[in-house]
Amino acid sequence: MQCANCGNHIDPAKGECGCGTPLPQPTGAEVPGQRPAQPISVPPHNVQPARGQRLFARPPGYPTFVSWLVTGAFRNRRGALGAFIAAWFNLPLAVLLGGLGILYGAIAGYLGGFTSGNVVGPDFLTEVPLLGSVLSGDLLQVGGLLGLLVGVLLGCLAGFFGGLFVPWSLVTTEPGYAAGYFVAQTIVALLLSLLYTGYGIATEGWRFRAAGYREPSRRERELLQPILVDCATRLQLDEYPKLLIDDSHSQHAVSGTRHVVISRGLLDEFDYAPEPIAAVLCHELTHWRNADPVSSLFVRGLGLPLYLIYAFGTWLRQSFRHPILALVVTLSTWPLLLTVRYFVMPMQAAGNRAAEYLADQGAIWAGHHLGLRQVLSRSRDGFDGARNGWEAAVCANHPPNELRLERAEAPGVDYPLPDRDSPARPLPVVVSSSLIP
Numbered sequence: 539m540q541c542a543n544c545g546n547h548i549d550p551a552k553g554e555c556g557c558g559t560p561l562p563q564p565t566g567a568e569v570p571g572q573r574p575a576q577p578i579s580v581p582p583h584n585v586q587p588a589r590g591q592r593l594f595a596r597p598p599g600y601p602t603f604v605s606w607l608v609t610g611a612f613r614n615r616r617g618a619l620g621a622f623i624a625a626w627f628n629l630p631l632a633v634l635l636g637g638l639g640i641l642y643g644a645i646a647g648y649l650g651g652f653t654s655g656n657v658v659g660p661d662f663l664t665e666v667p668l669l670g671s672v673l674s675g676d677l678l679q680v681g682g683l684l685g686l687l688v689g690v691l692l693g694c695l696a697g698f699f700g701g702l703f704v705p706w707s708l709v710t711t712e713p714g715y716a717a718g719y720f721v722a723q724t725i726v727a728l729l730l731s732l733l734y735t736g737y738g739i740a741t742e743g744w745r746f747r748a749a750g751y752r753e754p755s756r757r758e759r760e761l762l763q764p765i766l767v768d769c770a771t772r773l774q775l776d777e778y779p780k781l782l783i784d785d786s787h788s789q790h791a792v793s794g795t796r797h798v799v800i801s802r803g804l805l806d807e808f809d810y811a812p813e814p815i816a817a818v819l820c821h822e823l824t825h826w827r828n829a830d831p832v833s834s835l836f837v838r839g840l841g842l843p844l845y846l847i848y849a850f851g852t853w854l855r856q857s858f859r860h861p862i863l864a865l866v867v868t869l870s871t872w873p874l875l876l877t878v879r880y881f882v883m884p885m886q887a888a889g890n891r892a893a894e895y896l897a898d899q900g901a902i903w904a905g906h907h908l909g910l911r912q913v914l915s916r917s918r919d920g921f922d923g924a925r926n927g928w929e930a931a932v933c934a935n936h937p938p939n940e941l942r943l944e945r946a947e948a949p950g951v952d953y954p955l956p957d958r959d960s961p962a963r964p965l966p967v968v969v970s971s972s973l974i975p
Contacts, residue, residue, distance in 0.1 A: 541635045544631075551895065557637060563586055563959075573944050573969040589719070595824035595830070596795075597775065597777070597826055597827045598775060598776050598777060598827075599761070599913060602708050602827075603653015604700065606829060606832060606922070607732070607735065607736075607832060607836075607957030609737070609832070610829035610831075610833040610835070610836055611732075611833070611836045612831050613828070613829055613830060613836075613889065613893070614886060614889030614890070614893075615889075616838050616855060616885050616886070616888060617882075617885050617889045617890070618837050618840055619834075619885065620834060620882050620885025620886060621838070621840040621841030621844070621885070621886075622727055622840045622841070623881075624841055624844055624877050624878070624881055624882050625840065625842065625843050625844045626723055626724075626727050626736060626843040627702065627879065627894070628701055628702055628705050628706075628900055629702070629877050630703045630844070630873040630874050630877045631701040631702075631705065631873070632697075632698045632699070632701030633698070633701070633873040633876050633877055634699065634701065634873040635697035635700055636694050636695075636697040636698035636701065637690075637694075637697070637872075638693075638697055639662055639693035639694050639696050639697025639698065639700075640690050640693050640694045640697070640730070641645025641731075642689075642694070642697075643688075643689035643690050643691070643692055643693020643694065644686050644689055644690045644693065645689070645832050646689050646693070646750075647686045647687070647688050647690065647692070647693070659965050668934065669771060682834070684735035686787075699704060706719075711957075715936075720733065722890075723962050728840075730839060730842060731836055731840045731842070732836075732839070732842075733839070734835065734839030734842055735832060735835040735836045737838050738795070738835040738838075739795045739796065739835070740835055742794050742795055742796050742797060743796065744795065745960045746782060746794065746797055746799065749784075749785070750784065750785065751782040751783065751784050751797075751799050752782060752783055752785070753782065753783070754781055754782070754922065755783075756834040757779030758783060759781075761810060762781060762800070762815065763781065763818060765777060765812055765815055766781055766798075766819055767818050768816065769816055769819045769820045769823055769906075770823060770902060772904035772905060773820060773823055773824065773827065773900060773903075773904055775823060778798075779793075779794065779795075779796050779797050779798045779823075779826055780797050780798070781797075781798055781799075781800070782797050782798070782799045782800075783800065783801075783802065784800070784801040785797070785801075785802050786801050786802065786803055787801075787803040788803045789801060789802055789803045789804040789807050789916075790803070791819075791821070791822050793822035793823070793825040793826050793830065793831055794826075794831050794832045795826075795832055795835070798819065798822045798823065798826065800815070800818060800819070800822075802810060804818065804913075804917075807822060807917075808912070808916070810862070810911070810969075812920075813906060813912065814910075814912045814913045814916075815907060815909075816904075816906045816909055817901045817906040817909030817912070817913055818839035818901075818909075819900060820900055820901035820904045820906055820910075821897045821900060821901045821910070822897070823900070824897040824899075824900025824901070825893065825897050826859070827900075828893065828896065828897075830891070830893045830897075833893075837886065841882060844874060844877065844878060844882065847871065847874055848871075848874060848878050849868050851870075851871045851874070851875075854867050854946045855867055855868075869921075872971070890936055891936060891937045894936050894937055894942065895937065895942065895945055898910060898914075898942055898945060899945075902946060904912075907946060907948060910946055911943060911946055913941065914942050914943050914946065915939075917939070
């Protein structure tokens with residue numbers, strides 16, 4: 539029997555490991571919140587799904603496609619609301635005008651305060667909406683530095699709220715028409731998101747193949763398919779997604795709506811050991827069962843204009859690593875980048891973290907507590923993959939692995955630092971002298 543703390547063999551006669559860890563409870567004993575550990579059952583080679591089993595079906599527990607879609611749509615309500623507001627209520631435009639307002643307000647506020655109201659400079663500063671009225675008043679006649687601070691604040695507020703409401707005022711000034719326009723825009727956003735979610739589910743196989751994911755080889759199938767079947771059985775899943783392989787060297791796994799992907803880098807990192815592989819697959823199967831991939835598609839569809847521009851800009855910076863191009867892209871898209879990073883992603887963070895903790899608990903409940911801790915200790919940056927800049931930003935909002943390890947601690951077991959599964963730290967090399975011939 540293996541110790542969950544140090545990994546050494548435990549003699550059942552002693553009752554505890556040499557490190558002081560007590561003997562694990564025997565199979566069948568119930569631990570609150572954790573399923574008893576069970577050995578991985580490996581069926582014969584060339585295992586195939588049972589006849590009639592649908593690998594591409596939705597997870598069990600959803601009687602209809604609509605129920606699956608609705609569950610995913612409301613899985614992360616705050617994240618969906620953030621994407622909807624950012625994409626359909628002029629938030630990037632408000633950020634742009636707020637930034638310009640800061641610049642104009644700083645210049646005008648400093649000049650206006652320094653000259654006691656006699657602004658020296660271009661006349662266009664006094665023609666900026668809301669800013670001109672500020673410059674003509676007595677508020678900025680308080681000295682250059684204080685005038686600059688007041689100008690920055692007022693310019694930022696004027697530009698930001700102007701960017702939010704001026705486009706609406708250009709459409710209509712009647713409250714009734716404005717309410718109707720708001721309802722129509724909301725309906726369009728929801729329909730677009732539903733269409734995008736349906737498109738993402740229907741074309742997932744094609745998109746994954748375009749991303750470089752492939753069918754497992756005979757040897758990979760003989761090793762991994764039994765583990766996947768065993769994980770689905772432990773999680774009480776009558777059906778499970780199709781397994782694909784990513785040949786990249788990065789250590790990650792991806793759960794889609796109809797597929798689960800595991801990378802060669804992760805398999806190589808753990809030398810194809812069944813326990814950590816099973817923990818990762820249980821984690822991804824829990825995501826699949828909880829409709830988390832559907833939720834990601836729905837939120838992305840609500841913010842589709844932002845997503846397309848953000849993903850394209852990230853692709854440009856990563857594909858053409860030139861400082862001038864990177865500068866041009868950043869200057870062209872900085873309002874969008876700020877909107878996504880400091881509004882959309884924080885709105886999604888709570889839901890994403892809750893989904894990750896729950897997926898970890900799925901692996902623990904299936905009996906792969908030790909494998910999960912091995913993977914989290916070794917992969918300090920997480921093992922959930924990302925195919926573009928948007929998904930990388932989403933993964934950045936996942937909880938830190940140290941907190942996930944804390945949630946994965948077994949009752950009554952001590953977990954000292956450094957963790958035994960952590961990667962080895964390189965020894966520092968100090969050059970004390972050199973030989974000069």
